[in-house]
Amino acid sequence: MEAIAFDQSQFFPFPFMLSLIAIVIFICSIKYYCWHNPPSNKNPTLPPSPSCLKPWPIVGNLPEMLFNKPTFRWIHNLMDKMNTEIACFRFGNVHVISVTSPELSCEFLKKQDAVFASRPISISTRLVTNGYLTAALVPFGEQWKKMKRVITIELLSPARQRWLLKKRVEEADHLVRYVYNQCCISSDEGGTVNVRVAAQHYCTNVIRKMIFNRRYFGKGMEDGGPGSEEEEHVAALFTxxxxxxxxxxxxxxxxxxxLDLDGQEKTIKNALEITRKYREPLIEERFRRYKKGFSDKEPExxxxxxxxxxDINGEPLLSSEEIKAQITEIMIATVDNPSNAFEWALAEMINQPELLQKATEELDTVVxxxxxxxxxxxxxxxxVKACAREAFRLHPVTPFNVPHVSMSNTTVDNYFIPKGSHVLLSRVGLGRNRKVWNEPLKFRPERHLKDDGSAVVLTESDLRFITFSTGMRGCVGTTLRTTMTVMLFARLLHGFSWDMPHDQSSVDLTExxxxxxxxxxxxxxAKPRLPPHVYPAN
Structure with missing residues (x-):
């Protein structure tokens, strides 16, 4: 049998062989360079991770997260042990970076604001925003830009705030009337007031009056307090x-x-159903009125x-789903910070009566x-504003600000921050940072007063603590939330003297x-401290 000749050149042409050899030489050169030139310490690396946490394959540190609830306390404890102001945790394939340094916080939200202008995708935010139709909780994109314009220009502009002044005054008057009724129920010695209920009731009343032009979803209580409908609605908002x-x-x-492994999806769905039960019929009725010629009337x-x-074509700019979702977002954004700040501040001030005296002396002088x-x-x-600032600093309502997501790879303070990382600025860590604040665990409003007597504001541009955040994703309702907070403090500190119940020697400040x-x-x-004719009549 004749042998078959095998011509290699037919299968491996010379140019191909030359290219293959060049590739092999290039790869070998890279390996040789990396072997003899290891990465220097100057090359950016991820922020430090706890040495006790070696990420598991695929799931990262999720097992540790599950077994160390609440997670925010676990993260802060680990950072304290590491003595670091920035730390990186890997949950699944997501790098979660916690920050307690004002300088680093400014790097993230001011210097590189545009890089960290997005939000995470999550079950809770998808449900709350009806599939990301709102402004605050949605990822960066056209929908966020659209809704931010609507809120900034149409809802929270200075002109709109002046237009809504009467409604805010009505609810500030109602707050005083409600607490006054609590005082008079018992005796001339005053009455016991649930401060949390009063503060949360005021905050939800203000935003409810501004949005729906009504104080109650139901009939309310005879003393002016929230009815069962309002109590259920507020509880759902805080859930x-x-x-x-x-x-x-x-x-x-x-x-x-x-799969809802931890039951959170079911819980938040139930809470949203409660809020929708009270609000959506009002919204749908308003749409029906508008279609019947409501546009000829002045807005209320x-x-x-x-x-x-x-829009420019005369069509509705917003769908009913967008409006429903945005109203939900507005309401959860306005009820928590002011009410929590006042409750904590009053508790601290009752334990330090000299602070209450200073606040009431200022109010009597000004008002x-x-x-x-x-x-x-x-x-x-x-x-009074210094007291509010100190409450925001020492007693934030949430452990972290709303997360920011990096939209590209970047470097912060020589740390590599991968695209898709979740950045959490710690409200607790910033406000209680011992490198920034003297006696950080002590409630001292005087630390916020300016030596030159200039005006105190609630915003904190240097991020030594967080009130309303900053940057592209900062709160667009800063003016409204500031007004609500300071009015809550001023009305209740001016109108009433406050003390602990007779059976207590001090207020328990346990968190x-x-x-x-x-x-x-x-x-x-609480006991009235002004002449009777000053208090609003029922």
Whole structure:
């Protein structure tokens, strides 16, 4: 049998062989260079991780996260042990970076604001925003830009705030009337007031009046307090707040979404159903009125504004789903910070009566004792605002700010921050940072007063603590939230003297184990301190 000749050149042409040899030489050269030139310490690396946490394959540190609840306390404890102001945890394939340094925080939210202008995808935010139709909780994109324009220009502009002044005054008056009724129920010695209920009731009333032009979903109580409908609605709002970005396992491993392994999805769905039960019929009725010629009438509230907005073609600018989702977001954004700050501040001030005296002396000097506080007085109440700032610093309502997501690889303070990382600025770590604050665990409003007597503001541009955040994703309702906070403080400190109940020697300042609220709602003895004719009549 004749042998068959094998011509290699037919299968491996010379140019191909030359290219293959060049590739092999190139790879060998790279390996040789890397072997003899190891990475220097100057090359950026990830922020430090706890030495005790070696990430598991695929799941990262999710097992440790599950066994160390609440997660925020576990993270802060590990950072304290590491003596670091920035740390990196890997949950699934997501790098979660916690920051407690003001300088690093400014690097993230000011110097590189555009890089960290997005939000994480999560079960809770998808549900709350009806599939990312709102402004604050949605990822960076056109929908966020659209809704931010609507809120900034149409809802929270200075002109719109002046237009809504009367509604805010009505609710400030109602707050005083409600607490006054509590005082008079018992005796001339005053009455015991659940401060948490009063503060949360005021905050939800203000935003409810601004949006729906109504104080109650039901009839309310005879003394002016919230009825069962309002109590259920407020409880649902705070449940939603508790579970937004609450370190849910499936948020870091999308393949587990729908299984609801930790029950958070069911909880937040139930809370949203409660809020929708009270609000959506009002929104749908407003749409029906608008279609019947409501556009010829003057708007009465923010819902009228939202329903009547039109695009350049004369078509509705917002769908009913967008409006429903945005109203949910507005309400959860306005109820927590002011109410929590006042409850904590009053608890601290009752334990330090000299602070209460300073605040009431300022109020009597600026306002007098023959009328209630007006919004025009608030800019002159530096000590009262200092008390609010100190409450925000020492007793934030949540452990972290709303997460920011890096939209590209970047470097911060010579640390490599991969694209898709979740950056959490620690409200607790910033406000209680011993490198920044003298006696950080002591409530001292004086630390916020300016030597030159200039005006105190609630915002904190240097991020030594967080009130309303900053940058592209900062709160667009800073003016409204500041007004609500300072009015809450001013009206209740001016109108009433406060003390602990007779059976207590001091207010227990224990923090809740799973949250940052007072472990037990503050019950305080309130007594009118102004002439009777000053208080609003029922």
């Amino acid at each position: 939603i707040l508790k579970y937004i970005y609450s370190f849910c396992v499936s948020d870091y491993m999308p393949c587990l979404r729908g 509230d923010l819902l009228d504004i939202l329903v009547s907005l039109e 007098g004792r023959e009328r209630l506080v007006h919004e025009s007085d608030l800019s002159h109440l530096n000590y 809740s184990k799973d949250e940052l609220f007072l472990a037990t709602p503050l019950l305080a003895l």
